[in-house]
Amino acid sequence: MTLIQQVTERVRGEGGRMTGQRRLILEALENLSGHPTAEEIYARVRKEDAEINLSTVYRTLRWLEESGFVAPRWFEDDHRRERFDAAGSSDDHFHFRCRTCNQIIEFDDPNLEIVKQAFETQYLAEVENITLVLYGLCARCKIQPNQAQGA
Amino acid sequence: MTLIQQVTERVRGEGGRMTGQRRLILEALENLSGHPTAEEIYARVRKEDAEINLSTVYRTLRWLEESGFVAPRWFEDDHRRERFDAAGSSDDHFHFRCRTCNQIIEFDDPNLEIVKQAFETQYLAEVENITLVLYGLCARCKIQPNQAQGA
DNA sequence: CAGCTTATTGCGAATTATTTGCAAATGGCA
DNA sequence: TGCCATTTGCAAATAATTCGCAATAAGCTG
Known part of the structure; x- marks a missing residue:
């Protein structure tokens, strides 16, 4: 089932409307x-x-966020x-960001589960959420520098 | 050697001045x-x-940051x-933030080195920097909720 | 398929953290 | 003690995101 279909189902279920703007924003997110x-x-x-207005884009994204269809992220090199x-908040994964071309790579690593448990045991805390970002140079930029893309 | 002494040494070395405002800001950081x-x-x-003016505080912090005496951090529950x-950028460590009392605990874990190396090997990338934040409930708030402190 | 209700949109102004330009103040060497 | 470049205070600028509100349009209902 496509993202648009999932969201349509959800929005209709709660008395909302699937507008042209929302459809376009969802298409953009997929593409x-x-x-x-x-x-x-x-x-x-x-x-x-x-x-279409920028505030409609923001409003729609915020609404998708509340329903867990998208998750907001901030990277330190552009923290504002x-x-x-678009992977949503359910599927958890971590990020690498290349400081030259700005690309973001998603990855996972079972060691984070160990880090989490070690912390919980040592501090008697309960960890609900983990943010991990690695910053550096991707394979291409290590060899052939200065391919900067959008901020 | 205290932070103020270290900074004084640095600032004098580059023709700068150790003003009353800078001294107070450094004291605040230590306390x-x-x-x-x-x-x-x-x-x-x-x-x-x-x-003293708020922009002096910002300017001084920015200047301390450039010299590596303080490191800026953003947490997602208050990302703006x-x-x-004050630990500076040299000493690397990770953070836990309690979603109830907002306290921040600093910790370290050797597994992050493994995560980093695994990523570098798999993606042929070079990782220069790691940000890891665990969000959840600290020991106290797990038992006795609602002790919220400043944002 | 026309009418109706109200969710959603567009627009412009507000918000908020941080930065900047500039004239006035002051640290610290001579 | 005076000089002058560095720093400060102030007020205005920035920039991403949010908000209020009147106008628009989904999508039931008849």
């Missing part, structure tokens, strides 16, 4: 690779609907700008 | 526990010098607000 910003999604959607992770 | 915000440092410093880690 834009990486973790786009609201502006990037806005730019993409604008190609189809020149009248929110990015949207 | 405030956790990872204070610029506003918190400002509030503290203001008790000694009612004339910058916090300053």
Whole structure:
């Protein structure tokens, strides 16, 4: 089932409406690779609907976030700008961000479960959530520098 | 050697001045526990010098950051607000943040080195920096909830 | 398929953390 | 003690995101 179908089902179930704007924003989320910003999604959607407003994009993203369809992320090299992770909040994974080309790679590692448990045991705490970001150079930029993409 | 002494040495070495404002900000950094915000440092410093301006606090923190004496941190539950880690950028450690009392615990774990190396090997990347934050409930808040402190 | 209700949109203004420009103040060497 | 470049205070600028509100349009209902 596609993202648009899932969201449609959800929105209808709670008396909401599936508008043209929402459909376009969902399409943009599926098609834009990486973790786009609201502006990037806005730019993409604008190609189809020149009248759409940036605040509609923000509102829709916030609403998708509440339902767990997207998760907000912030990276330190650009900490003011929110990015949207279309993988949603359910599927947990970690991130690597290349400081040259700005690409984001998602990965997972079972060691994080160990780190979490060790912390919980030592501090008698309960860990609900983990954010891990590795910053550095991706394979390509290690060899051939300066391929900077969008911020 | 105290932080103020270290910074004085550095600033004099590069033709800068150790002003009363800078001294107070450094004292605040040493005395405030956790990872204070610029506003918190400002509030503290203001008790000694009612004339100091918030932008002086920001400028000084930025300058300390450039020299590696403090490191900026952002936590997701309050992602817009910058916090300053007096441990500096040299000493690397990770963070736990309690979602109830907002306290920050610093910790280290050798498994992160393994995660880093595994990632570098698999993706042929070079990791320069790691940010890891665990979010959850600290020991006290697990038992006795609602002791919320500053944001 | 036209009407109706109210969820959603567009727009512009507000918000908030941080930064900047500039004239006035001051640290610290001569 | 005076000089002058570095720093400060102040007020205005920035920039991402949010909000209020009147206008628009989903999608039931008849």
